[in-house]
Amino acid sequence: MSAALLFFLPLVVLTLAICHLAARRSQSAGDFFSAGNRIGPWQNALALAGDYLSAAAFLGAAGLYFAAGYDSLVYAVGTLAGWPLLMLLLAGKLRQLGCFTVSDVLAQRFASRRLRALSATSSLLVTLFYLIVQMVGAGKLIELLFGLPYLAAVALVALLMVGYVAIGGMLATTWVQMIKAVLLLLCGAMLAWGVLAQFGFSAPALFDAATRLRGDAILLPGAALSDPVEVLSLGLGLTLGLLGLPHVLMRFLTVPDARAARRSAAIATLLVGGFFCLNILIGYGAIALLPAHPAFFDAGGKLLGGGNMAALHLAGLLGGAPLAGLVAAVAFATILAVVSGLTLAGAAAISHDLWAGLHSRTVSAAEKKAVSRYAALALGLLAVLLSTLFQQQNIAFVMGLAFAIAASANFPVLLLALYWRGLTEQGALACAASGILASGVLIVLGPAVWVAVLGFDRPLFPWASPALFAVPLAFAAGVLGSQRRALFRKVKPQ
Incomplete structure (x- = not known):
C-alpha cells in the first residue's frame, strides 16, 4: 500500500496540474472539444494509444489470458484488425469535415434534429458501456490495494474523472493520455522482460512451462469460443467496433489536417500492436509463475482481487512492492485517462449534440462548456451505479459488448454517410x-x-456478441430506408 501511494500521489498531482494549465488555454468551444486542432501526429498517436489501451487492454487482457489462455489473443487480434480500417476509411474523412462529434458528421448531410438526437443517444450508449469497463477495473484495483469498499473506490475514480474533464477539456485529456501511454508501454516492457528473464529469455520455454501446468488447452480456443458463430460475431464486433467508438473518433478532430489524422492512426496502430505483443508474454507469464505462490490466492483458490488483478500480482512476484506499486499506479492512470476521454465524448454528445443541436436558439460556447460539466457529473454518477452490476464480469469481455454496440449503432450509419450519396x-x-x-x-x-x-x-x-446479426441489419435498414420511395413509387398511367 505504501509503495503504491508513492506512485499514486505524484500521478494525481501531475494530472491535476495539467488540467489547470489546459484550462487556462481552453478559451473557446473548439479548444474545449477538439484542442483547437493543434495536436501533432505523434502527439495524437500517443493520445490515441493512451485512449485505447484501457483497463480492458491491460488488466482485463492479462486476466483473460490467466483464465482462458488463447481466448484473450482473439480479443487482441480482433481489435487490432480495426486500426488499418480506421486509418483507411475514417481518419482523413473525419478531419476534412472539421466536426466536433460523430453527430456532426451526419449533420453535414442532413439537417435533422431527430437524426442528431439518435446519433447522440448511440454515442452515449457506447460511452456508458465502455465506462463500465473502466470503472470495474478501477474499483477492483483500489479495493485490492487500499481496502476501500468497491462503491467508494469507483466513486473516487468518478470524482477525479469529472474533475479532469470539467476543468481541462480535450487539451488536458490529450496530455494525460500521452503521458499514460508512455508509462503503460514502459510498464508492459518491464513486465514482459521480467517474465522472459525467468525462462532464460526463451519464449518457447515460457509456453512449455504454461502448458505443463494447464495443458495444451491454453494454446487453443476455449469453450467460450468453441461456437463458430460466436467467434465470427465477436471478431466482427471487435474489428468494426473500433470504427464506432466516439472517444477514439473524436481524436481525429484534434489534428491540423487529414494527412496528420492518417499518420497518427498509422503510428497508433504500431504502438497498440506492440503492446498487445507484450501482453502475450505477461498473460502466459502469469499462468506459468503465479500458481506456485499461494499468497496470491484466497482460501478458495481464486486470485486475490479477482482475475483482473493477474498483472498486478505478477508485478509483485517479479519486482516486489515497488514494481507492484508502479504497475498499480500506471493502471490507475490508464483508467483515469480513458475515462476522461470517454466522459468528454459523452459530455460532448449531451452539450454539443443534444443541448445545442436541438435548441432553436444559438447556444454560446460558455453555455456549451457549462452543460458539458454538468453532463460529466451525471455520466460519472450513472457509470458508478452501472458498474456495480458488472463488477464480477471480466472487463475484457464487457469491452467486447461495448464494441458490439459501437459496430452496430455507430459504424454503419457513419460509413454510409461518408461514402454513399444515395x-x-x-x-x-x-x-x-x-x-x-x-x-x-x-x-x-x-x-x-x-x-x-x-x-x-x-x-x-x-450468443454473447450480437454484431453478426445487428451490423447487417443496420446496413440493410439504411439501404432499404433510403430506397423506400423508389420501391413503393406508383407507376404513372400512360
Whole structure:
C-alpha cells in the first residue's frame, strides 16, 4: 500500500496540474472539444494509444489470458484488425469535415434534429458501456490495494474523472493520455522482460512451462469460443467496433489536417500492436509463475482481487512492492485517462449534440462548456451505479459488448454517410435506430445480461456478441430506408 501511494500521489498531482494549465488555454468551444486542432501526429498517436489501451487492454487482457489462455489473443487480434480500417476509411474523412462529434458528421448531410438526437443517444450508449469497463477495473484495483469498499473506490475514480474533464477539456485529456501511454508501454516492457528473464529469455520455454501446468488447452480456443458463430460475431464486433467508438473518433478532430489524422492512426496502430505483443508474454507469464505462490490466492483458490488483478500480482512476484506499486499506479492512470476521454465524448454528445443541436436558439460556447460539466457529473454518477452490476464480469469481455454496440449503432450509419450519396435522412434514421435496438436487445437477452446480471438460467439469445446479426441489419435498414420511395413509387398511367 505504501509503495503504491508513492506512485499514486505524484500521478494525481501531475494530472491535476495539467488540467489547470489546459484550462487556462481552453478559451473557446473548439479548444474545449477538439484542442483547437493543434495536436501533432505523434502527439495524437500517443493520445490515441493512451485512449485505447484501457483497463480492458491491460488488466482485463492479462486476466483473460490467466483464465482462458488463447481466448484473450482473439480479443487482441480482433481489435487490432480495426486500426488499418480506421486509418483507411475514417481518419482523413473525419478531419476534412472539421466536426466536433460523430453527430456532426451526419449533420453535414442532413439537417435533422431527430437524426442528431439518435446519433447522440448511440454515442452515449457506447460511452456508458465502455465506462463500465473502466470503472470495474478501477474499483477492483483500489479495493485490492487500499481496502476501500468497491462503491467508494469507483466513486473516487468518478470524482477525479469529472474533475479532469470539467476543468481541462480535450487539451488536458490529450496530455494525460500521452503521458499514460508512455508509462503503460514502459510498464508492459518491464513486465514482459521480467517474465522472459525467468525462462532464460526463451519464449518457447515460457509456453512449455504454461502448458505443463494447464495443458495444451491454453494454446487453443476455449469453450467460450468453441461456437463458430460466436467467434465470427465477436471478431466482427471487435474489428468494426473500433470504427464506432466516439472517444477514439473524436481524436481525429484534434489534428491540423487529414494527412496528420492518417499518420497518427498509422503510428497508433504500431504502438497498440506492440503492446498487445507484450501482453502475450505477461498473460502466459502469469499462468506459468503465479500458481506456485499461494499468497496470491484466497482460501478458495481464486486470485486475490479477482482475475483482473493477474498483472498486478505478477508485478509483485517479479519486482516486489515497488514494481507492484508502479504497475498499480500506471493502471490507475490508464483508467483515469480513458475515462476522461470517454466522459468528454459523452459530455460532448449531451452539450454539443443534444443541448445545442436541438435548441432553436444559438447556444454560446460558455453555455456549451457549462452543460458539458454538468453532463460529466451525471455520466460519472450513472457509470458508478452501472458498474456495480458488472463488477464480477471480466472487463475484457464487457469491452467486447461495448464494441458490439459501437459496430452496430455507430459504424454503419457513419460509413454510409461518408461514402454513399444515395443515403437519405430516412435511411440514416432507420440504420441508426436498427443498430441501437438490435444490439441493445440482443445483449440484454444474451448470456452477459440475461444470465450473469439478471440471474435467469438460460439466455433467450444464445450468443454473447450480437454484431453478426445487428451490423447487417443496420446496413440493410439504411439501404432499404433510403430506397423506400423508389420501391413503393406508383407507376404513372400512360
